[in-house]
Amino acid sequence: MNIDRKILACVDTTPMADVVTDYATWAARRLDAPVELLHVLERHVELSDNQDHSGAIGLDAQEKLMDRLTQEDAERTRSAREQGRVLLSGLRERAEQGGATTVDSRLRHGDIEETLAEQQEGSRLLIIGRNGHPRRDAKTGLGQHLEWVVRSATRPVLVVTEAYREPRSVLFAFDGSSVTRKGVDMLAGSPLLRGLKLQLLIAGEPGAAEQKSLDAAVVSLVAAGIEATASTRAGSPKEVVADALATGGFDMLVMGAYSHSPLRSLLFGSKTTDMLTSTCVPTLLLR
CATH class of the missing domain: 3.40.50.620 (HUPs)
Incomplete structure (x- = not known):
């Protein structure tokens, strides 16, 4: 097995993660290659609708608001990381049960496009899922990330949909x-x-x-x-x-x-x- 020529499987918290993992496992068996499951946590600061976040509040209130938002953001990040670890653990077990002999997982926090550009080095195949049931007259709907990944990829990309x-x-x-x-x-x-x-x-x-x-x-x-x-x-x-x-x-x-x-x-x-x-x-x- 060539451990430097991995199959990079990009997963998220949608049901598509199981499908991506199953196809990565299939490819691993045929290529005798290791699988790396990659889950990227993107940073999105979400603010409550019933709070005033304009510049019209006092300096002391602004400081308290920023402290509270920072704390809430840290809590969301911790929760997302824990959810990501649980996700990757379950998918790693799924891949191993499916016949993949070497399975690694990687949890990253940051921009998904930059992370994928970095992580595809050393891979031989990139696998990514596309949600949604396409129509023959469909004009849009691929999603910004998917098209960017395919355009920027230096490796073959397997785009999977629906059930394995x-x-x-x-x-x-x-x-x-x-x-x-x-x-x-x-x-x-x-x-x-x-x-x-x-x-x-x-x-x-x-x-x-x-x-x-x-x-x-x-x-x-x-x-x-x-x-x-x-x-x-x-x-x-x-x-x-x-x-x-x-x-x-x-x-x-x-x-x-x-x-x-x-x-x-x-x-x-x-x-x-x-x-x-x-x-x-x-x-x-x-x-």
Whole structure:
């Protein structure tokens, strides 16, 4: 086991933490890698609605108010830390019972984005949950943290939703880009999907270069022990992938992630965001 190539599982106090842990355990078994459960406590100062927090109160009252708020904040922090320890202890036991051989946990207090940027070093896979049942016409709802994590990640990111289901059949949204070609090499060199069925799917009629890349990808994946096949379907990538997921019985989607800048995505939209908001299956985003 390579202890320097951990699976970093980001958990919170929602029911999604169990799902993230279960997928981290699945990945740990297949990769023979340690799991690190990360829970970040963000600092939010909450003030009572029936108190006057304006500058219109006297200096002595202001000092008493600040002392009281500081004490309340410290109490909330202590309570959140204890809740976090209990959460991580239960999830660590869950992972160990699921077959993960080495499980560590880390409780941090601060900014979640900065913490994840620091903690992903030394990891081989980042797993994060997305709450909510997406709709095929969904436009927003990913959440600030999730999109930031995926954009800033230097490792593959597995975004999971709803209940855990062990992956057996995988759909790879292949477009012939450098990201997906590198993704093929990454999957071929990893035991994560070895022995599973994987279908590479191109939306639209592939050109000669795309068809050549698709054929080469199948050969490479089959040689690595993955039951790979390829197909093409007419239509937009979002519609084609959504239809395939709805009818093909796939347990996981693989695709490239955010090849354009946040500004371009703001102006023209993002295929990654569109796809994530239109699927309910776990999505492995290649970086």
